[in-house]
Amino acid sequence: MNALRTYVTERVAYYLERDAATIETDMSLPDHGLDSVLALALCGDIEDHLGVRLDPTAVWDYPTIDALLTYLSGAVAEAKP
Amino acid sequence: MTATVTTRVDRLEQLLGDPWQPDAPLTNDVILAADERSEMSTRGEELLDEFGFGAEFVPVAYGGRLDRLDDFLTLSRAVWRRDPTLGLGHGFASFIAGVNIWAAGTPGQCRRAAGLLLGNAKLSSVYHELEHGNDFSRIEVSARPHGPDHLALHGRKAIITNVGRASALVVLARTSAEPGSRSISQILVDRAALPADGITDLPRYPTVGMRGLMLAGVDFDGYRVPAGAVLGEPGRGIEVALRSFQLTRTAMPAMAAGVLDTGLRATMRFTGDRRLYGRPVASLPAVQAELADAFTDLLIVDALAMSTARAIHALPEETVVAASATKFLGSRRLLDAMNRLSRVLGAHFYVRDGEYAIFQKLLRDLAPAGFGHAARVACLVTMLPQLPILARRAWANPPVDAPAAIYRRGADLPPLSFDALAVRTKGGDSLTGALHAAAEATAVADPRLHRLATAFVAELAALTESCATLEPRDLGPAAQPEALAVASRYATVLAASACLNVWRHERDDPFLGDPTWAVAALHRLARAGRLPVDPGLAATCRPALYIELAARFAGHRTFDLADRPLPV
Numbered sequence: 001m002n003a004l005r006t007y008v009t010e011r012v013a014y015y016l017e018r019d020a021a022t023i024e025t026d027m028s029l030p031d032h033g034l035d036s037v038l039a040l041a042l043c044g045d046i047e048d049h050l051g052v053r054l055d056p057t058a059v060w061d062y063p064t065i066d067a068l069l070t071y072l073s074g075a076v077a078e079a080k081p
Numbered sequence: 082m083t084a085t086v087t088t089r090v091d092r093l094e095q096l097l098g099d100p101w102q103p104d105a106p107l108t109n110d111v112i113l114a115a116d117e118r119s120e121m122s123t124r125g126e127e128l129l130d131e132f133g134f135g136a137e138f139v140p141v142a143y144g145g146r147l148d149r150l151d152d153f154l155t156l157s158r159a160v161w162r163r164d165p166t167l168g169l170g171h172g173f174a175s176f177i178a179g180v181n182i183w184a185a186g187t188p189g190q191c192r193r194a195a196g197l198l199l200g201n202a203k204l205s206s207v208y209h210e211l212e213h214g215n216d217f218s219r220i221e222v223s224a225r226p227h228g229p230d231h232l233a234l235h236g237r238k239a240i241i242t243n244v245g246r247a248s249a250l251v252v253l254a255r256t257s258a259e260p261g262s263r264s265i266s267q268i269l270v271d272r273a274a275l276p277a278d279g280i281t282d283l284p285r286y287p288t289v290g291m292r293g294l295m296l297a298g299v300d301f302d303g304y305r306v307p308a309g310a311v312l313g314e315p316g317r318g319i320e321v322a323l324r325s326f327q328l329t330r331t332a333m334p335a336m337a338a339g340v341l342d343t344g345l346r347a348t349m350r351f352t353g354d355r356r357l358y359g360r361p362v363a364s365l366p367a368v369q370a371e372l373a374d375a376f377t378d379l380l381i382v383d384a385l386a387m388s389t390a391r392a393i394h395a396l397p398e399e400t401v402v403a404a405s406a407t408k409f410l411g412s413r414r415l416l417d418a419m420n421r422l423s424r425v426l427g428a429h430f431y432v433r434d435g436e437y438a439i440f441q442k443l444l445r446d447l448a449p450a451g452f453g454h455a456a457r458v459a460c461l462v463t464m465l466p467q468l469p470i471l472a473r474r475a476w477a478n479p480p481v482d483a484p485a486a487i488y489r490r491g492a493d494l495p496p497l498s499f500d501a502l503a504v505r506t507k508g509g510d511s512l513t514g515a516l517h518a519a520a521e522a523t524a525v526a527d528p529r530l531h532r533l534a535t536a537f538v539a540e541l542a543a544l545t546e547s548c549a550t551l552e553p554r555d556l557g558p559a560a561q562p563e564a565l566a567v568a569s570r571y572a573t574v575l576a577a578s579a580c581l582n583v584w585r586h587e588r589d590d591p592f593l594g595d596p597t598w599a600v601a602a603l604h605r606l607a608r609a610g611r612l613p614v615d616p617g618l619a620a621t622c623r624p625a626l627y628i629e630l631a632a633r634f635a636g637h638r639t640f641d642l643a644d645r646p647l648p649v
Binding site: 015030 | 218259260261262263319320462463465466467469470473474503504505506507508553554556557558
């Protein structure tokens with residue numbers, strides 16, 4: 001889980017072109033300045049990283065990293081029989 | 082074309098007549114006179130009402146005739162061939178609003194909108210705010226709860242077709258102050274049935290082209306609508322738009338291809354009528370080359386737009402990128418072709434009366450195909466963040482072929498499903514996957530076509546590498562021109578695949594099944610994309626294309642893939 005948190009935070013930081021240490025995991029991604037199209041690109045990256053398919057708008061529905069991680073742990077558990 | 086639409090389009094053509102004949106129901110002179118007065122053509126609107134064109138915007142399930150997108154586009158193109166202002170103002174504006182309703186509305190909302198359209202009333206799609214352009218995520222017009230049963234609208238929308246005369250509006254509004262993509266919704270405003278308190282129409286905009294279009298703004302100041310007027314779940318506005326735009330972005334160049342058809346016809350008339358240097362202008366090789374090239378461009382745009390339209394039926398999970406690519410490439414190619422034809426006409430494209438005056442109007446009316454509905458660069462920005470995903474999941478892997486029905490006129494298609502359309506790419510790309518299968522088919526058919534097809538296969542491989550180097554900033558509106566070029570190059574590959582596959586799946590057609598037009602089309606695309614191809618190829622194809630063009634002109638047939646008879 002910590003590895004996934006690190007991955008997602010670093011990926012968000014990558015898209016925002018900021019240091020990962022400055023990303024607050026309980027602040028909404030739009031408040032961080034991540035716009036809707038980049039949020040969709042982030043979704044695609046996470047899918048390829050985890051090897052699962054997510055809801056198309058997961059990043060819109062779970063707009064903080066914390067909320068997204070909770071959703072992702074569910075999605076990963078579901079994908080593993 | 083399917084059999085059902087052939088009957089309808091023939092009836093529409095007969096009803097409107099040959100616009101070049103002085104006794105036709107809708108002549109070029111009548112269309113031009115309305116344009117000079119900056120009015121919609123009353124005659125044109127009456128004839129379309131008589132045809133019941135509103136029913137073409139309504140799905141069969143709600144009592145209309147909208148069944149297949151490609152058939153709808155064939156019918157609409159017949160209107161755009163004569164008068165794009167009529168095409169947009171009588172119709173397409175209602176279609177844009179309509180697809181939002183069919184995609185997200187309740188059965189009750191859909192029935193209400195269908196009833197209006199079947200009665201020839203207009204709908205208006207009220208998205209645009211001057212301050213935000215195509216950046217819909219930042220719109221400011223708000224719809225906030227007002228008492229238990231109502232929403233109150235506040236703010237200003239600008240440059241909206243038919244907002245003043247539409248019976249119902251689809252208003253994109255902010256239903257939450259939170260930033261992000263769950264704060265925006267479409268509101269179906271039944272304007273005809275609501276009190277007019279709190280809504281003010283703003284003056285019309287004078288415009289360069291589409292002069293008759295009722296383009297205006299609207300001010301909302303506490304305008305009350307029932308709380309149930311939201312289309313679908315509140316906060317789903319962006320994804321409803323991302324789905325509906327796939328139909329409307331694809332449609333724009335498909336319909337506007339009718340403008341190039343008439344532009345070519347006007348230029349053919351001119352070059353046949355006029356003598357220079359002691360011979361008809363039509364006999365000059367440079368003139369024939371321009372005409373052959375413009376004809377090829379029309380075939381390219383039609384192949385791309387109709388294949389994307391059919392893919393919306395057959396591959397709805399794969400069209401979110403292709404639709405924006407179609408709008409981007411199709412509109413540019415039509416505009417460029419018309420501009421080149423204007424040089425053949427010389428002063429005659431510039432004067433506003435006489436035999437060829439329709440050309441200057443068409444040229445002005447076509448301009449919004451580039452920036453209207455979605456600016457071309459906004460299309461690239463939609464595509465960019467999705468291209469690396471396509472590169473990783475599709476282009477770098479063994480190609481998946483697309484169904485033949487996407488490329489074959491009139492073949493059976495699955496029904497349209499708005500729910501099946503994807504909000505973002507899932508990584509499938511059969512539309513460029515089909516490029517590989519078509520390239521193999523060229524190997525035994527024609528060495529010229531094979532070399533061109535191989536060049537595009539290599540270009541797709543090069544794009545796969547380019548996508549891997551895109552920086553995050555290049556995936557959004559702040560993208561460098563080099564990054565935008567990646568999206569543009571993708572659109573060119575998609576168009577090449579469309580043309581090659583039309584050739585591949587129409588082998589029984591004497592013209593489309595012959596490699597010549599496909600060689601010309603791919604060569605033009607390759608040159609535009611700066612691929613390393615033999616520059617001399619164009620000259621080998623042009624004579625055959627000019628002969629086909631001249632035969633269709635003399636035989637009163639359309640210049641598009643349909644090669645349909647026109648009224649005489």
